[in-house]
Amino acid sequence: MDAYEQYGRALLRKAERILGSRDDARDVVQSLFVDLAGAPHAADFAYLYRAVTNRCITVLRDESNRARLRDRHDEALRGPPRTRVDDDVIGTDFLQKLVKELEDGEAEVLAYRFLDDMTQDEIAEALGLSRKTIGKRLDRIRAVVRRMRAEGERREP
Amino acid sequence: MTAQCTGTPISWWRLERYHLGELAADDRTEIEAHVAACAACSACLARIDADAAIPLPALPKPRTEIARDKPARARWRSLVVPATAGLALAAAAIVAIGRVPHDPTQGDRTELARAKGGDVDFVLVGGDDDVVSEAGGTYHDGETFKALVTCPPSLIATWDLVVIEQGRGAFPLAPAQDLACGNLAPLPGAFRLTGREPVDICVMWSEEGPIDRSSLTFGGPPAAWAKPATCKHLEPSR
Numbered sequence: 001m002d003a004y005e006q007y008g009r010a011l012l013r014k015a016e017r018i019l020g021s022r023d024d025a026r027d028v029v030q031s032l033f034v035d036l037a038g039a040p041h042a043a044d045f046a047y048l049y050r051a052v053t054n055r056c057i058t059v060l061r062d063e064s065n066r067a068r069l070r071d072r073h074d075e076a077l078r079g080p081p082r083t084r085v086d087d088d089v090i091g092t093d094f095l096q097k098l099v100k101e102l103e104d105g106e107a108e109v110l111a112y113r114f115l116d117d118m119t120q121d122e123i124a125e126a127l128g129l130s131r132k133t134i135g136k137r138l139d140r141i142r143a144v145v146r147r148m149r150a151e152g153e154r155r156e157p
Numbered sequence: 158m159t160a161q162c163t164g165t166p167i168s169w170w171r172l173e174r175y176h177l178g179e180l181a182a183d184d185r186t187e188i189e190a191h192v193a194a195c196a197a198c199s200a201c202l203a204r205i206d207a208d209a210a211i212p213l214p215a216l217p218k219p220r221t222e223i224a225r226d227k228p229a230r231a232r233w234r235s236l237v238v239p240a241t242a243g244l245a246l247a248a249a250a251i252v253a254i255g256r257v258p259h260d261p262t263q264g265d266r267t268e269l270a271r272a273k274g275g276d277v278d279f280v281l282v283g284g285d286d287d288v289v290s291e292a293g294g295t296y297h298d299g300e301t302f303k304a305l306v307t308c309p310p311s312l313i314a315t316w317d318l319v320v321i322e323q324g325r326g327a328f329p330l331a332p333a334q335d336l337a338c339g340n341l342a343p344l345p346g347a348f349r350l351t352g353r354e355p356v357d358i359c360v361m362w363s364e365e366g367p368i369d370r371s372s373l374t375f376g377g378p379p380a381a382w383a384k385p386a387t388c389k390h391l392e393p394s395r
Contacts, residue, residue, distance in 0.1 A: 008213045010173040013205070017169065026214055027310060027339075034217055034307075034340050045177070049170065064311045079204060080197040082166035118168040126170070 004033050007045050011052045017079060017115045018056040020092040021072035024065070028055045046126065050108075057107045060099045069096065083117045085145045090114050094148070101144050109137040162197040169201065176205045217340045277387055279306045279360045280341065296350050297394040303347040304330075304360055308338040314362040316344060319386075321357040321375045332367055353393045361386035 008029060015025030032051055059065050073092050081089040090098065090110075099107045105127075112118040112126065120138070124131045167175075167188055174180050175188050192199045281294075281302045304318055316333040319326040329348035336342055350356070359375075361368065361384045368384055 004216055005213065006177070009208045009211075010177070010205075012213075013173075013208065014169070030214070030216055031307075031340060045174070045179070062309075062311055068311075079169070080162075080200050082162045082197050082201075112170075116169045117166040118170050119165065122168055122170060 003048065007048055008033075010045070011048055014049060014052050014116070015056050016077040018053070018095075018111055019059060019069060020074055020077055021069055022074065022077060023072060024059060024069060025056075025077075028052060028059060031055070050126065053108055053111050054104075057099055057104070057111065060096050061107075066096055078115070083114050085114060085142055088149075090145070098141075098145065098148065101148065102141065106137045106141055109134060110141050113138060113141075163195040164191065167191055167195075167198045167201075172198070172202050172205060176202070176209075277306065277308045277312070277360075277362070277385070279304050279344075279387060279389075281358060281389060281391075294389075295392045295394040296352075296356070298351045299349060301347050301349045302358075304344045304358070305341040306336065306338070306344060306360055307340050308336075308342065308362075310338050312338045312362070312364070314338075314364045315367050316360065316362045317368050317370070318344060318348070319359050319361060319373075319375070320348070320350065321359060321388075322352065322354050324375055326370075326373060326375045328370055334367070350391075355390065355392050357388045357390050359386045359388035 011029045011032075012022075012025050015028045016022055019025050019028070029052060032048070032055060036051075060069070070093060075092075078092075098110065102110060108127070109123055112123045113120075118126070120131050120134045123129075124134045127134070171180070171184075171188065175185060180188070192202050281304055306316065308314075314336070316336050317328060318330045319328055330344060330346045333344050336344065344360070357375075363384050373384070
């Protein structure tokens with residue numbers, strides 16, 4: 001069984017959770033496998049999972065994708081919201097704004113923690129970082145979320 | 158109302174690995190016990206199970222298989238524009254391309270370029286049987302080629318292809334303004350190359366309308382050009 005057949009569905013679900021769009025998720029996953037054709041690490045699920053995460057973050061950050069993602073958005077693709085920031089779920093529109101405020105490493109942690117529901121230990125293992133570092137990044141993410149929400153409330157009383 | 162997780166959610170990462178059979182027995186037991194009591198995590202696992210019955214969308218062909226697709230090549234052969242027609246720099250620019258086996262010790266001379274939303278790259282398809290190696294190749298007299306561009310779907314640009322020989326450039330194709338970016342999108346038309354000098358084939362693009370060809374100079378690496386470009390180097394066959 002090749003890597004696409006083995007992991008493709010899991011990676012599509014992963015991309016759908018971040019992008020909220022089936023078509024855009026398919027584009028991300030397919031382009032990854034085309035780029036990796038023949039590469040030996042293509043069969044490593046952890047590598048592929050992380051690669052899809054970062055490619056999705058790139059798509060989210062691109063302003064030219066914003067309207068299309070909003071139009072195609074299907075909240076059901078995100079799955080049941082199980083992890084929240086201060087009791088709120090991060091919706092796709094807010095997510096697009098949020099990733100632009102975060103560093104690359106922080107945006108990746110955001111995706112793992114609040115869209116994949118990974119624990120700090122799981123994220124630390126996936127990224128090869130300490131739990132303390134992941135904790136700091138999560139603190140920064142929560143601070144940015146609170147600031148953005150406060151700014152949003154000030155604009156829309 | 159959406160069900161809440163009854164404890165610490167089983168991450169999608171862990172559920173996926175459970176589904177793939179990659180977890181140890183004690184991990185599996187723990188997950189099964191949690192899912193049995195948690196509607197939220199049970200719904201996630203049910204989605205994974207349901208997806209297993211849905212066929213995966215087919216992957217685009219790997220680049221190395223494209224030129225083996227003879228009917229596909231035959232389609233674009235009918236579009237060949239002799240590169241000599243109407244080109245002031247024809248004598249310098251028209252070269253014929255052949256191929257040599259890829260020498261791994263030379264490394265990959267393909268120059269990836271960045272655009273908004275991802276990398277831009279291209280392959281040259283032509284000649285007798287295969288794509289030109291990612292590391293470049295050689296050409297022989299009278300051979301025709303087509304360029305297939307891989308670019309981020311969000312990129313909307315005018316595209317041009319230039320053949321550079323000894324610092325002089327020629328444009329054998331008309332600028333392409335309606336290219337739908339994606340994997341291996343063909344630039345309209347094809348071109349024939351003849352000659353006995355090394356050449357660089359470059360695909361360039363502009364998000365600000367048509368490229369002013371007369372303003373371009375091709376000294377130095379593509380990164381130093383006014384417009385973004387990605388290139389492949391070709392040697393004449395001996």
